[in-house]
Amino acid sequence: VTTGAPVVDGPRLWHSLQELAAVGATRAGGVSRVALTPEDVAGRALVGRWLRDLGGLHHRDEVGNDFWRFGPPDGQPIMIGSHLDTQPNGGAFDGALGVLAGVEVMRTLADHDLPLEVPLELVNWTDEEGARFGMSCIGSSVYAGDLSLEDAYSLTDADGVSFGEALRQAGLAPAAAYPHPAPALYVEVHIEQARVLERQGRPLGLVTGIQSVRWLNARLSGAQTHAGTTPLDERRDAMLAAARVIDLVDSVARASGPEARGAACRLHASPNTGSVIADRVDLLIDLRHPTEAVVAEMHSRLQDEAARIAAAVGVRCTIDPLWTQPALTFDRRAVEALDRALRKLGLTAPRMVSRAGHDAGYVSLVAPSAMLFVRCRAGISHAPDEHAEPDDVELAANALLQLVLDQAGPPPRS
Ligand SMILES: [Zn+2]
Numbered sequence: 001v002t003t004g005a006p007v008v009d010g011p012r013l014w015h016s017l018q019e020l021a022a023v024g025a026t027r028a029g030g031v032s033r034v035a036l037t038p039e040d041v042a043g044r045a046l047v048g049r050w051l052r053d054l055g056g057l058h059h060r061d062e063v064g065n066d067f068w069r070f071g072p073p074d075g076q077p078i079m080i081g082s083h084l085d086t087q088p089n090g091g092a093f094d095g096a097l098g099v100l101a102g103v104e105v106m107r108t109l110a111d112h113d114l115p116l117e118v119p120l121e122l123v124n125w126t127d128e129e130g131a132r133f134g135m136s137c138i139g140s141s142v143y144a145g146d147l148s149l150e151d152a153y154s155l156t157d158a159d160g161v162s163f164g165e166a167l168r169q170a171g172l173a174p175a176a177a178y179p180h181p182a183p184a185l186y187v188e189v190h191i192e193q194a195r196v197l198e199r200q201g202r203p204l205g206l207v208t209g210i211q212s213v214r215w216l217n218a219r220l221s222g223a224q225t226h227a228g229t230t231p232l233d234e235r236r237d238a239m240l241a242a243a244r245v246i247d248l249v250d251s252v253a254r255a256s257g258p259e260a261r262g263a264a265c266r267l268h269a270s271p272n273t274g275s276v277i278a279d280r281v282d283l284l285i286d287l288r289h290p291t292e293a294v295v296a297e298m299h300s301r302l303q304d305e306a307a308r309i310a311a312a313v314g315v316r317c318t319i320d321p322l323w324t325q326p327a328l329t330f331d332r333r334a335v336e337a338l339d340r341a342l343r344k345l346g347l348t349a350p351r352m353v354s355r356a357g358h359d360a361g362y363v364s365l366v367a368p369s370a371m372l373f374v375r376c377r378a379g380i381s382h383a384p385d386e387h388a389e390p391d392d393v394e395l396a397a398n399a400l401l402q403l404v405l406d407q408a409g410p411p412p413r414s
Pocket of ligand 1: 095
């Protein structure tokens with residue numbers, strides 16, 4: 001560790017995390033700042049106040065993403081940030097940590113009077129959690145051009161309120177787009193939301209990519225008959241076929257290596273009533289793996305074997321894709337930049353693939369991006385128990401500070 005190098009104020013960052021967690025605090029000890037609710041607006045206002053006090057210039061784009069710009073007014077920025085929205089009764093760290101680590105970096109630069117040579121933007125992406133409009137990472141996917149503004153505006157919540165209307169109701173609708181170049185580099189600090197780091201006894205992880213996700217709909221079509229009068233051998237029971245397909249999904253995932261994931265997550269049965277053999281079942285199947293080819297392989301195995309298993313009980317099975325997110329590899333230079341910052345602090349971090357989707361995945365479509373994972377207790381997330389240790393949080397913020405100094409700070413003094 002270099003002597004005299006600026007370091008973040010860990011207790012100050014911890015205090016800010018607590019202060020933000022009080023916005024939308026629930027009786028159960030969690031945090032509810034669901035996107036575009038009054039709590040989300042209040043959270044943005046609190047963080048906005050802190051950043052304005054530090055001299056940040058605020059811009060909001062058409063999808064409600066907040067950008068606070070520091071340093072030179074023009075030029076391609078370095079971007080850091082995450083999201084301030086939470087799941088209903090979620091935790092104090094998911095998303096908040098990435099934004100507030102950025103706030104702490106800016107506070108530390110101000111403490112030490114360190115000017116930025118390159119513009120820096122701190123971002124809060126709108127609705128990362130997808131808790132309200134049926135789709136996650138809405139703000140970052142519009143920003144990256146993966147989702148059109150029109151399609152985003154027409155998403156609706158359970159009460160039929162559109163995203164566009166909710167944005168207006170929240171007072172977040174801007175007059176115009178915020179014209180700015182894509183950043184030279186985007187770095188997001190985030191809790192891991194899994195137990196890999198905890199098991200390895202490591203505080204930080206260097207994320208090299210995000211695993212592939214494929215959602216399939218398996219439709220089992222049989223015959224609707226009386227559950228009491230129809231002999232077992234004369235049935236075409238879609239529910240029985242569904243049960244065997246659910247088990248098959250698990251077997252296929254287990255046979256595809258320790259990194260594979262597979263589950264039937266949702267079931268709709270028809271007519272779904274007593275005394276009646278189901279004639280139709282729709283299963284939502286979720287398959288994941290860091291390697292695209294393995295997901296494709298799991299998909300085709302399911303396709304073949306499910307049809308065979310269903311046919312054995314007289315049921316037809318068709319499997320159709322619903323939604324896919326291809327496996328994503330972060331830009332090597334971005335990952336190396338983060339790794340260099342860590343090594344300057346005398347730290348090493350294991351490289352890992354994210355099991356969950358993140359805003360950085362979308363930003364990576366338009367700018368070199370990387371993520372730093374922070375160990376979280378028992379891997380718990382999206383729950384009041386979500387917790388990261390103050391020391392780990394401080395370490396991550398120092399790594400982010402070092403990255404910002406490397407990329408945008410003044411030339412090192414000799
Ligand atoms: Zn998150």
